[in-house]
Amino acid sequence: MESHIQLNKQASPIIATAIHDGHYIPPEFMKNMLLPEHERMREEDPYTAYIADLPVSTVIVGHSRFLVDLNRSKDKCIYKTPDDAWGLQVWKNTPSKKTEEHLLAYYDTFYTKFEALLKETIATYGTFIVLDIHSYNYKRAASQREAPSKKNPEINIGTVHNAPQWQTLIQTFIDFLSQTTIQGHEPDVRENIKFKGGEFSNWIFKNYGNYGCVLSIEFKKTFMDEWTGRVDVQHLMDIHEALKNSIPLLKAALKESSHNNSRLK
Numbered sequence: 001m002e003s004h005i006q007l008n009k010q011a012s013p014i015i016a017t018a019i020h021d022g023h024y025i026p027p028e029f030m031k032n033m034l035l036p037e038h039e040r041m042r043e044e045d046p047y048t049a050y051i052a053d054l055p056v057s058t059v060i061v062g063h064s065r066f067l068v069d070l071n072r073s074k075d076k077c078i079y080k081t082p083d084d085a086w087g088l089q090v091w092k093n094t095p096s097k098k099t100e101e102h103l104l105a106y107y108d109t110f111y112t113k114f115e116a117l118l119k120e121t122i123a124t125y126g127t128f129i130v131l132d133i134h135s136y137n138y139k140r141a142a143s144q145r146e147a148p149s150k151k152n153p154e155i156n157i158g159t160v161h162n163a164p165q166w167q168t169l170i171q172t173f174i175d176f177l178s179q180t181t182i183q184g185h186e187p188d189v190r191e192n193i194k195f196k197g198g199e200f201s202n203w204i205f206k207n208y209g210n211y212g213c214v215l216s217i218e219f220k221k222t223f224m225d226e227w228t229g230r231v232d233v234q235h236l237m238d239i240h241e242a243l244k245n246s247i248p249l250l251k252a253a254l255k256e257s258s259h260n261n262s263r264l265k
Contacts, residue, residue: 003109004062007117013125013212013254014056014247015117018133019070019110019200020045021052022062029067029099034092035085040066041229043086045135051219051240052133055247057121059114066090068103070110071134071198077107086140111203118208127258128212129169129250131243132158132201135219136194143227153190154182158197158216161205166213169253173215176249180242183235187242194218213254217243 004024023044025033049060061070066085069077079085080094095103121128136156138147155177159170170191178189201214223235 003106003113005110005113006058006060006062007113008058008060009117009120010055010057012056012251013121013127014054014129014131014250015059015121016052016054016056016131016133017059017061017114017200018045018048018052019059019061020065020134021047021049021060022064024062025064025067032092032095032099033066033090035066035088035090038229039088040064042137042226043088045133046229047224047231047236048133048135048219050236051243052131053240054131054244056131057117059117061110063106068107068110070107071200073199074104074107078103115207118204122208122211126211127254128208129254130201130204130212130214132197132214132216133219133243134195134217135221135223137226138220138222139226143225149188151193152220153193154188154220154222155190156194156218156220157189157191158195158201158218159191159214160196161201161209161216162213163205163209166257169213169250169257170215172253173246173250176246177242180245182238182242213257 004022023041044065052058052060066079076084078095078100079090082089118128138152139145157174162170174189174191177187179186195216195218197214197216201216204214219239223239224231
């Protein structure tokens with residue numbers, strides 16, 4: 001199975017990822033796929049590859065999360081039951097042991113490739129920031145029924161998988177995004193409300209948390225119709241521009257945090 005993992009290395013200590021952007025499922029797996037295409041797309045993160053197209057290193061995954069979910073632990077990365085997938089029945093028949101081995105090998109391939117990029121970034125800059133970019137549904141119950149804004153911020157920043165020394169950098173980023181303009185208003189940006197960070201950010205923290213910070217950024221799907229997939233292009237461009245404008249600030253904050261951390265050692 002081809003990896004469909006696009007790594008684009010740039011001269012930057014920042015890595016932007018879109019590990020749930022993908023929609024592709026190879027033909028050999030599609031024949032056992034029960035879930036219709038439009039249902040899959042509803043739970044994927046379309047357009048996050050565009051958001052992640054920043055002047056930094058990028059990692060874009062082309063395969064659907066319904067094949068392998070790279071943001072879950074290895075023992076949970078294949079959706080075997082409806083309980084694993086928001087009540088959705090993904091497969092006609094439970095994947096065979098051989099199929100499961102192929103999918104788990106793909107999981108390992110992703111983490112091996114990403115680890116190599118992360119190590120190279122650390123070797124070059126001594127530190128890093130990962131922008132772990134996602135989007136989330138807020139009309140899951142029905143196309144005309146919105147989840148309450150109180151528990152569904154426009155931008156949710158998941159940060160639990162970070163060492164304490166990165167808290168100032170995290171707050172700087174949240175403050176900056178809160179003061180940007182998206183669709184003519186300052187967005188509602190909050191920390192660890194809807195999501196706190198998945199296995200991907202946890203893996204980075206457990207293995208390299210002293211070297212850098214992971215910002216798991218969840219954009220509420222107000223920029224698109226989550227039932228049809230139709231996107232508001234200008235809204236999407238506003239999101240991308242806001243994130244792009246944060247890069248110089250993040251680089252400066254990372255340099256300052258790294259300097260302060262080294263003085264404390």
